[in-house]
Amino acid sequence: MSSISKKTLYIETMGCAMNTRDSEHLASELGKVGYTQIDNPEIADLILLNTCSVREKPERKLFSEIGHFAKIKKPEAKIGVCGCSASHMGAQILQKAPSVDFVLGARNISKISQIIHQPKAVEVALDHDDSHYIFERSQSTLKAFINVSIGCDKHCSYCIVPHTRGREISIPMRLILQEAQRCVENGVKEIILLGQNVNNYGARFSGTHPKIDFRGLLESLCALEGLERIRFTSPHPLHMDDAFLECFAHHPKICKSIHMPLQSGSNTILKAMKRGYTKEWYLNRVEKLRALVPDVGIGTDIIVGFPGETEADFAHTLEVVDRVQFDTLYSFVYSPRPLTPAAHLENQVPDTIAKERLSMLQHRHQELLAQKAKNELGKVYRILVENVSEGSAQGRSDQGRLLSFEAQGVSVGDFIDVQVVAHHKGSLQAQRLGA
Numbered sequence: 001m002s003s004i005s006k007k008t009l010y011i012e013t014m015g016c017a018m019n020t021r022d023s024e025h026l027a028s029e030l031g032k033v034g035y036t037q038i039d040n041p042e043i044a045d046l047i048l049l050n051t052c053s054v055r056e057k058p059e060r061k062l063f064s065e066i067g068h069f070a071k072i073k074k075p076e077a078k079i080g081v082c083g084c085s086a087s088h089m090g091a092q093i094l095q096k097a098p099s100v101d102f103v104l105g106a107r108n109i110s111k112i113s114q115i116i117h118q119p120k121a122v123e124v125a126l127d128h129d130d131s132h133y134i135f136e137r138s139q140s141t142l143k144a145f146i147n148v149s150i151g152c153d154k155h156c157s158y159c160i161v162p163h164t165r166g167r168e169i170s171i172p173m174r175l176i177l178q179e180a181q182r183c184v185e186n187g188v189k190e191i192i193l194l195g196q197n198v199n200n201y202g203a204r205f206s207g208t209h210p211k212i213d214f215r216g217l218l219e220s221l222c223a224l225e226g227l228e229r230i231r232f233t234s235p236h237p238l239h240m241d242d243a244f245l246e247c248f249a250h251h252p253k254i255c256k257s258i259h260m261p262l263q264s265g266s267n268t269i270l271k272a273m274k275r276g277y278t279k280e281w282y283l284n285r286v287e288k289l290r291a292l293v294p295d296v297g298i299g300t301d302i303i304v305g306f307p308g309e310t311e312a313d314f315a316h317t318l319e320v321v322d323r324v325q326f327d328t329l330y331s332f333v334y335s336p337r338p339l340t341p342a343a344h345l346e347n348q349v350p351d352t353i354a355k356e357r358l359s360m361l362q363h364r365h366q367e368l369l370a371q372k373a374k375n376e377l378g379k380v381y382r383i384l385v386e387n388v389s390e391g392s393a394q395g396r397s398d399q400g401r402l403l404s405f406e407a408q409g410v411s412v413g414d415f416i417d418v419q420v421v422a423h424h425k426g427s428l429q430a431q432r433l434g435a
């Protein structure tokens, strides 16, 4: 095609794995119309900021970031604001930052090649259906993110995501299988299925689709020859019924690490958050899971300082942390977000108290991790080598544990057996077996 000109593209990605995947999508679409991705914004013809709005602080930085890029870019280069902040701020971004050329919401990513030709366009429709869209990856990688659904219907009372990504729609299974197949043909060993609620897969499709649920999808993916590992994020604790946990436990290709976002250990707060489960249900699911997979790696997300959270509520959260002994814990101070009901609650927790709780929680988790690391000594894991540099290599076990070892004789993409020989501040040092 003679109309294709050679241009360069720089993408700054903030936020979660879904945004990482969306940035790959943006790069792939723009690749078709002549853009090559580079890592220097100063010489790029197009700068895209793929934004996150889940908490206020990073979002506040958006306008200073735009200012920074406007200052360093080539005079004729364009700036586009994409992603979740684009979705809910829309035209306000153009008003506040005249250097921005267009605004493209998280639900409208596949429109990128059109919008670059429409000065000052704002494409943020939340009812746009991107669920039939898969893209060709330009680079071959070891791991690949694959969306299984878009949007979220849960409307947890603190969360802006349903207002940035719209209603939940599952992606047709044949498209997911096609994308996974193509990834495997290009050397991908591990796929990570993405959705705000992956285990609610199949609840709603656009158009007619044979009935299927997340277990059905996992089983079909497990049958793909050449695919070695499957992970997914995030499952919702509410949808973790016995059948789901049994499927997770029994398929060898499904990695034995799972993210179980707790958010709070207090039933009062869980109710106010509209999470739909109780502390008891959550602990019961962990117990069932550990009975099926004793060595399972469990990760979580916790919010402290949700409006009305008392010392007693927080003590319930600490109790769950003590009982579960999470392998990974992402913790956040509650951040009031526009369009969410919790932002209008009166009993907001003072920031100093919330920060104290955050540091107590993180400190407790670090102590537990140090204890857990001691128990790892001598354990043997099969790992996928993910990184090799300057004599040292890193890889992850099925359970998600990150291990470092001597790089001699190993290459990225190898599966090898290692034994844990030492630990330092929660990180594990291993030795290759049979080398």
Ligand code: SAH
Binding pocket: 054, 055, 158, 159, 160, 161, 195, 196, 197, 234, 236, 261, 263, 301, 302, 303, 332, 333, 334, 335, 336, 337
């Ligand atoms: N769908 C996922 C969460 C996606 S958002 C789930 O249900 O687990 C990622 C994490 O950001 C959430 O798990 C939550 O812990 C945190 N988060 C979301 N909104 C927040 C807010 N208003 N303040 C602080 N943390 C928030």
Ligand code: SF4
Binding pocket: 152, 153, 154, 155, 156, 159, 160, 161, 162, 196, 197, 236
């Ligand atoms: Fe947000 Fe809740 Fe949806 Fe997760 S499930 S994205 S926390 S509304």
Ligand code: F3S
Binding pocket: 014, 015, 016, 017, 018, 019, 051, 052, 053, 054, 083, 084, 106, 161, 164, 165
């Ligand atoms: Fe992800 Fe942030 Fe959007 S966490 S879904 S990029 S608001």
